Ligand SMILES: NC(=O)C1=CN([C@@H]2O[C@H](COP(=O)(O)OP(=O)(O)OC[C@H]3O[C@@H](n4cnc5c(N)ncnc54)[C@H](OP(=O)(O)O)[C@@H]3O)[C@@H](O)[C@H]2O)[C@@H](O)CC1
């Protein structure tokens with residue numbers, strides 16, 4: 001996004017000169033530039049008008065290079081998944097153009113004469129690419145282009161009658177507009193998108209449609225310097241860049257039209273796990289990003305739901321497996337209320353899958369803790385969990401001690417299952433679009449996953465922060481419940497954890513000696529406190545003796561407490577937690593996304 005005021009606009013003469021310089025002394029060929037120009041037109045279109053909704057494209061191509069750009073753009077659009085049709089009434093008999101035509105014909109892209117254009121363009125096309133005239137246009141349009149331009153002009157009348165009309169995308173210049181003066185009489189076409197090529201021409205200043213892009217990413221510094229061009233920089237490897245402000249987004253209007261194959265109740269596998277397996281495999285095959293990412297919803301005894309994105313680590317007929325740690329919010333809530341829900345969202349497939357779960361209680365939790373601390377754990381995952389669980393030896397000894405006495409091999413616990421499905425009957429498989437099965441669950445979940453159902457306004461407030469709060473995570477901190485606090489095994493607080501007194505409302509505040517207060521301030525990504533071992537620990541910590549794994553040290557917290565200085569960031573690349581230490585207080589961020597809640601500063 002760039003301020004249009006600061007961007008250079010070319011006169012007709014400058015545009016022609018640049019063209020000549022590029023193709024003369026700078027060694028470009030017209031084919032090359034046209035290919036890049038057409039590609040950037042197609043890329044701009046694809047950026048704004050998704051092929052799922054705007055697939056039917058009519059490209060109207062004029063007699064010059066602008067028309068050539070249109071032919072190239074149509075070919076790229078075809079490869080992007082659109083269905084182009086070409087109207088190219090005045091063909092240029094040069095090899096470049098005949099080649100472009102042959103390429104399109106080989107893709108079975110239809111060519112249509114002016115006479116055969118459908119009378120009702122509104123119903124036939126979603127996008128019209130105006131590639132009739134570019135910067136060499138002059139005078140007034142001659143047939144048959146006069147009629148074609150009139151046809152485009154008439155489309156805007158339909159706009160006024162609120163009928164859906166195709167969007168018009170103009171290549172370089174809105175055809176019929178004066179290259180410098182623009183639509184002087186105010187009666188020309190009114191494109192929805194303009195893709196300026198190389199640099200915008202003066203007429204583009206008069207463009208008032210919602211989408212102005214720049215394409216033609218080939219301007220060498222020599223040209224930019226000679227013409228004192230101020231052009232927006234292209235992001236990353238993109239072939240196009242937006243000029244000016246993006247359209248104001250009406251969030252409530254954001255909605256995809258789901259077009260999915262029919263999915264009926266009788267098609268659902270009688271075994272929900274088998275159904276899940278099928279869908280999961282399809283999600284993987286479809287290239288879904290992180291198909292094993294799932295929202296895990298739990299609620300503690302206070303009944304307040306909380307959701308986190310977690311990763312599925314396995315599943316079989318016994319249920320679904322994921323990893324958490326002994327003192328996570330999830331673990332606390334599940335210990336208070338065994339009901340949980342999983343939600344997978346597979347975009348692309350228009351599918352989601354929800355499951356109601358009950359966890360297997362204590363035993364699994366204990367195994368996890370034991371496994372994670374077992375000497376000689378065999379898997380890397382277990383080693384990670386060793387950190388997740390922390391080195392709270394006071395707790396783990398309680399578990400591993402008796403197991404060792406029984407002669408059980410702790411190494412066997414390296415791949416513990418944390419929670420398991422308990423009540424198969426409660427799982428439901430639903431289609432993201434229709435939710436024919438398990439309807440009552442689907443309704444609740446679909447709203448959250450798709451965010452576009454009409455009840456959202458009513459129910460979408462679940463989990464949304466109250467006024468003045470920046471996110472779920474932060475609110476939880478305010479309640480002293482979120483975040484994972486670790487106590488040294490010998491500490492008073494560790495005893496509290498063991499005795500089950502932790503996790504109560506407000507408990508966190510006391511436990512971490514003011515840590516949550518820092519987070520309530522919204523100023524820190526994490527807090528690590530010397531805590532229970534007092535001054536000595538703090539001193540060591542400040543001097544980096546006791547590990548330096550934390551990103552920031554917050555306000556020490558207690559009234560009159562001191563502000564500690566930041567320590568080195570060492571382990572922040574760990575996605576799941578910010579720090580860990582062998583003998584002090586630890587705070588870990590719960591997961592990667594929830595951290596949004598408290599990364600943001602609050603004013
Ligand atoms: N770096 C660059 O510069 C790049 C430029 N590129 C592209 O090239 C475009 C400029 O192409 P261009 O010069 O071929 O001219 P363009 O506007 O397509 O049309 C000329 C034709 O229209 C005709 N015509 C004119 N007026 C008319 C009228 N009133 N009524 C009827 N016909 C009329 C004229 O006929 P004539 O009047 O000469 O008889 C001639 O046949 C530029 O806008 C961009 O899209 C990119 O491909 C690559 C990078």
Ligand SMILES: [K+]
Nearest residue numbers: 130133171173
């Ligand atoms: K044009």
